[in-house]
Amino acid sequence: xxxxTQPTSMDCAEGRAANLPCNHSTxxxxxxxxxxxxxxxxxxxxxxxxxxxxxxxxxASLIITEDRKSSTLxxxxxxLRDTAVYYCIVRIQTGANNLFFGTGTxxxxxx
Amino acid sequence: NAxxxxxxxxxxxxxxxxxxxxxxxxxxxEYMSWYRQDPGMGLRLIHYSVGAGIxxxxxxxxxxxxxxxxxxxxxxxxxxxxxxxxxxxxxxxALISGTYEQYFGPGTxxxxx
Numbered sequence: 122x123x124x125x126t127q128p129t130s131m132d133c134a135e136g137r138a139a140n141l142p143c144n145h146s147t148x149x150x151x152x153x154x155x156x157x158x159x160x161x162x163x164x165x166x167x168x169x170x171x172x173x174x175x176x177x178x179x180x181a182s183l184i185i186t187e188d189r190k191s192s193t194l195x196x197x198x199x200x201l202r203d204t205a206v207y208y209c210i211v212r213i214q215t216g217a218n219n220l221f222f223g224t225g226t227x228x229x230x231x232x
Numbered sequence: 233n234a235x236x237x238x239x240x241x242x243x244x245x246x247x248x249x250x251x252x253x254x255x256x257x258x259x260x261x262e263y264m265s266w267y268r269q270d271p272g273m274g275l276r277l278i279h280y281s282v283g284a285g286i287x288x289x290x291x292x293x294x295x296x297x298x299x300x301x302x303x304x305x306x307x308x309x310x311x312x313x314x315x316x317x318x319x320x321x322x323x324x325x326a327l328i329s330g331t332y333e334q335y336f337g338p339g340t341x342x343x344x345x
Contacts, residue, residue, distance in 0.1 A: 157334075164236070164322050164336025165275065208274065214332055219265065219290065220324075222274030 125209045130227040133203075139196040141226050143209030146190040152211045154185060155220070156194045160205040165222075168194065168207075199230045234258050236337035238323050244343045245313040253308040253340050255323030261335070262328045264306040268292065268319040269339075275322060281306055282328060313344045 126144040133139040145154065155170040169176055169183045171192075176183045182195040196203055208225040239254045257264065265280035267290075277290030281300040295317060297309040306325075310317060323337040 155332075162320065162339065164324070164338055165334075166336070167333040170332075219277055219280055220275070220334060221277070221291070222267075224272070224274050 125211055125223055127207075127209050127223065127226045129224070130229070132229050132231055133196075133199045135201060135230050135232050136198055139199040139203065139228055139230070141194040141196075141207050141209075141228065142191065143194070144191045145209070145211045148189050148211050149213075152213055154183065154189075154192050155210040155212060156181070156183065157208045157210065157220070157222075158205040159208070159225070160202075165208065199228075201230050201232065204228060204230045236323055236325050236335050238321075238337035238340050240340060241338070242341050244345065245310075246345055247313060247315060249313050250309070250311050251313065253310075253321055253323075253342070255306045255308065255337060256304050257325040257335070258304065259325060259335065260303060261325035262303070263326045263334075264300065265290070265324050265334075266296070266298065266306070266308045267322045267324065268317075269322065270319050278308065278321075310342075313342075315344045318342060318344045 153170050153172050156168040157165040159165045169181050171183045185192045206225040206227050208222050210220050236257045262283045266278040267275035269275045276292050278296050279298040281287045284300050284303050287298050300306050321340045324334045326334040
């Protein structure tokens with residue numbers, strides 16, 4: 122699986138959009154980009170994933186660049202409950218389904 | 233639907249003791265796995281299973297055993313606990329097909345003295 126690079130930490134004002142970048146310059150053609158988050162030592166929670174098209178669900182939007190070497194997770198209106206560590210993971214969709222976590226980005230939403 | 237459950241929530245062991253961490257899911261997921269998370273680190277895969285009777289090693293399998301006799305349960309055994317196994321342990325499950333979204337349990341915080 123391709124490696125990812127994320128900033129260690131970011132701050133965002135409550136109510137503003139939080140844009141979390143991820144670099145995955147060695148991604149291969151059949152690898153998907155997944156985002157999970159972990160709120161204060163709870164189990165990680167799935168947010169969204171995509172291959173090459175932009176994706177949106179009730180939690181967030183995922184923007185993948187045309188060359189697929191980077192992506193951005195967007196939380197459109199950040200709340201205090203969005204304070205968490207966000208993990209960007211790149212992987213092939215196979216039956217084994219293993220995830221390889223880095224250290225992620227610690228997002229702090231400020232009142 | 234309870235999702236993924238783990239017991240116990242907290243455990244303190246002495247070096248050399250053995251114990252089993254329990255994990256169960258009620259979503260009929262084929263895939264189950266165990267991760268450990270050390271302070272300030274991301275999760276690391278210990279063992280995983282893609283179905284009853286099938287298990288395989290992950291990134292950090294040494295010191296741990298698993299078995300998968302049913303779809304629902306995936307226990308993790310520590311045969312002889314060591315201080316280096318002090319960590320938070322998470323169990324996860326997922327379908328083999330579809331979105332591949334993994335569902336995580338609440339974790340077991342283990343301290344080995």
